[in-house]
Amino acid sequence: MSSNDLIQRFLAGEVLAAARVLSVVERGGDEAERVLDALFPRTGRAYRVAVTGAGGAGKSTLANALTRRFREQGVTVGVVAEDPSSPFSGGAVLGDRVRMTNAVGDPGVFVRSIASRGSESGLSALACELADVLDAFGRDVILLESMGVGQVETQIRFTADTVIVVLTPEGGDEVQSLKAGLLEVADVIVVNKSDRPGADEFAADLTAMVGLRDASADGWTVPVVSTTARSDETLGVLADTIARHRAHIDANGRRDARRRDALRARIRLLLEEDLRASARQSATLRERFDGIFERVAAGSISPYRAARELGEFLKAGGHSPR
Numbered sequence: 001m002s003s004n005d006l007i008q009r010f011l012a013g014e015v016l017a018a019a020r021v022l023s024v025v026e027r028g029g030d031e032a033e034r035v036l037d038a039l040f041p042r043t044g045r046a047y048r049v050a051v052t053g054a055g056g057a058g059k060s061t062l063a064n065a066l067t068r069r070f071r072e073q074g075v076t077v078g079v080v081a082e083d084p085s086s087p088f089s090g091g092a093v094l095g096d097r098v099r100m101t102n103a104v105g106d107p108g109v110f111v112r113s114i115a116s117r118g119s120e121s122g123l124s125a126l127a128c129e130l131a132d133v134l135d136a137f138g139r140d141v142i143l144l145e146s147m148g149v150g151q152v153e154t155q156i157r158f159t160a161d162t163v164i165v166v167l168t169p170e171g172g173d174e175v176q177s178l179k180a181g182l183l184e185v186a187d188v189i190v191v192n193k194s195d196r197p198g199a200d201e202f203a204a205d206l207t208a209m210v211g212l213r214d215a216s217a218d219g220w221t222v223p224v225v226s227t228t229a230r231s232d233e234t235l236g237v238l239a240d241t242i243a244r245h246r247a248h249i250d251a252n253g254r255r256d257a258r259r260r261d262a263l264r265a266r267i268r269l270l271l272e273e274d275l276r277a278s279a280r281q282s283a284t285l286r287e288r289f290d291g292i293f294e295r296v297a298a299g300s301i302s303p304y305r306a307a308r309e310l311g312e313f314l315k316a317g318g319h320s321p322r
Contacts, residue, residue, distance in 0.1 A: 003031060007038050010137065015107065018137045022112055025129050036129060039136040044259070046078070046135040047246060050123065050159050052146040052185070053166030058192040061229045062166060062238070063145050069239040070141050071108055078134030079111040080127050081145040110134060123159050125269060131159070157185050158265040161255055162245050164238075166190045167206070169199040186222050187245050190238060194226035218254040220245065279314075288313055 006024070009017035021039075025032045049066070051059045060081070067077050112130055123146045131142050144159055157163055165186040189210070191203045206224045213222075225241050227234040249255040279285050292306045301309075 003034055003038075007035065010039075011042075013138070015110070018110065018133070021137075022130055022133055025133055026114060026126065028126075032129075036132065039133060042136040043132045044135065046131075046139050046142045048131060048135075048142045048144060048160040048162075049242060050144045050146065050156050050163045051166060052123075052156050052163065053190075053192075054168075055147070057166040057168050058229065059145050059166050062164075062190065062192060062227065062235075063143050065229065065235045066143060066239060066242075067109055069235065071106065075140045076108045076138065077110070078131070078137070078139035078142040079109070079145065080130045080134065080142065081111065081113045082123055082127050082147045083113055083115060110137070110139065123156050125266070125273070128159055128266065158262040161249065161258060162187045162242055164188045164190055164242070166192050167202075168193045169196045169202045187220065188238070188241050189222055189224045191224060191226045193228060194234065195228045195230065199226060218249065218252050220248055285310075285313070 003024075006017055006020060010021050021035055024035050051063050051066075053059055063079060063081070067079065070077050112134075114124075114126060114130065123144055127144055127146075131144055134142050146156060163185055165188070167189065169191065189206055191199055191206065193199070194203070203224050203226050210222045210224065223241055225234070225238050227238050229235075246255075249258065289310060292301075292309055295301045296303055296306050
């Protein structure tokens with residue numbers, strides 16, 4: 001099947017075609033780029049919610065509960081979940097996916113799990129590309145669930161309209177080391193498994209921490225929501241909080257501004273990756289690098305000068321001076 005035929009079936013709403021398009025994008029390469037180019041004009045309608053936090057915080061359970069809530073409202077949902085890569089096969093460790101029970105047999109829910117492939121940003125560029133596909137396919141809400149990797153995950157703010165940071169009552173020490181990143185990233189902080197001892201005190205500490213910080217530039221003060229999978233009421237509060245944040249950023253135009261920031265960040269990341277790939281494939285650059293490295297190893301020059309010389313070499317077009 002040609003790419004054009006596949007895209008036409010995709011645009012006609014065929015679920016099988018959507019699955020194949022996602023597979024094409026996941027494989028990468030020129031065909032994936034052609035597909036993404038064709039679909040990008042149809043993106044931008046879906047509301048994107050990122051769910052992040054440390055492993056074991058209950059992100060999958062919350063994503064499952066939110067999916068159920070959205071479906072009860074007649075909202076279609078796409079889920080992109082990034083799992084740690086298997087150290088043996090390199091594929092995704094899909095244990096968490098068995099808890100996405102609300103997706104089973106529901107044509108209004110589309111779940112795609114991917115391996116992190118060594119990504120250190122919580123959500124890889126591929127996760128964002130798959131979200132674009134589900135957006136173009138007409139999903140109303142897209143949930144992006146990260147594998148959760150800590151402070152470097154601050155880049156996740158460029159992937160979604162609402163970012164939910166999920167913590168557990170046992171995460172007090174972790175918060176102390178991550179609080180700068182957490183306060184920068186979160187639109188909503190969730191204390192999950194709040195039926196455990198110390199949950200109320202932990203939520204109060206987080207609320208106090210948030211209170212020490214001024215409201216964001218758009219006037220939003222990050223709320224702390226306590227949830228437990230055993231309480232539909234608490235999950236309803238979380239869903240209502242997401243809706244409130246959506247209304248807030250829609251009302252003041254911040255949603256469009258955030259998406260512009262996200263697109264700018266994605267272009268930069270794609271450009272950097274393209275430059276890195278070009279550098280890796282350049283035999284001339286490898287030769288130049290090896291020569292400069294030997295001078296550093298011999299103590300003739302510093303690593304700083306080596307980096308400057310390599311930078312000047314690249315700026316000159318990657319060719320040896322005449």
